[in-house]
Amino acid sequence: MSSYRHPGIVFTDRYFTVPLDHSDPGGEQIEVFGREAVASGRTGEELPWLVYLEGGPGFGARRFVGTEAWLGRAVQEFRVLLLDQRGTGLSTPANRQTLPLRGGPREQADYLTRFRSDSIVRDCELIRPQLTGGEPWTVLGQSFGGFCAVRYLSAAPEGLKAVLITGGLPSLDAHADDVYRAAYPRIERKVAAHYARYPQDVERAREITAHLLEHPIESAGHRLTAEGFQSLGIMLGGGSGSHQLHYLLENAFVRTPHGTELSDT
Known part of the structure; x- marks a missing residue:
């Protein structure tokens, strides 16, 4: 881990190891990156956690400068984890440059089935106890992150204290x-x-x-x-x-x- 200061914020870079295929936990492993953000002067406090799920799909979490946008408000209450969902940002990449390592189009498509919202939620559930000691946390989902948050509510509600969704709320019956x-x-x-x-x-x-x-x-x-x-x-x-x-x-x-x-x- 490495930490550094911005105006009003202390960031800490964290890497987590998760299975590529959660149904095969002993198989191939990948890395998931998250950037912790906490208000300056509160680094030693016990604060509730908020995990941020970015939109896309395919985008890493936003790179903030200090307390800009909503982050300044969030760190008034939370210790925030800005998560690069699997395949994005500083997590093990899955993009046009790396996918040919998996073989042809069929093999690449099969590989990408491991990068959907179901796997992202299971990543979160592996990461959560490492940070919270098992306590539930709050999720903030933006756009595609909102879809992931809804999946989270369906698959692992016991891990959630609250869910905030800004866009990305799927319809129940519309195509x-x-x-x-x-x-x-x-x-x-x-x-x-x-x-x-x-x-x-x-x-x-x-x-x-x-x-x-x-x-x-x-x-x-x-x-x-x-x-x-x-x-x-x-x-x-x-x-x-x-x-x-x-x-x-x-x-x-x-x-x-x-x-x-x-x-x-």
């Missing part, structure tokens, strides 16, 4: 397609509101799309297409996302010896 279809009108309104705020972005988005239709971009193993560019609309779901998207679009092109190209930005 995922129903949820997406219900979102389409809202997305349409957000796009229209963005273009009303920044009308110059209409032509810029068309220019970018036309360029990508003629010249898809290959970079660092990824291929940026017109459809990929459209996915930037996810930024409109955030509070300042419309402004961030505008600043990205306004810096889209650069003149080069080979003519106008999309900028690295």
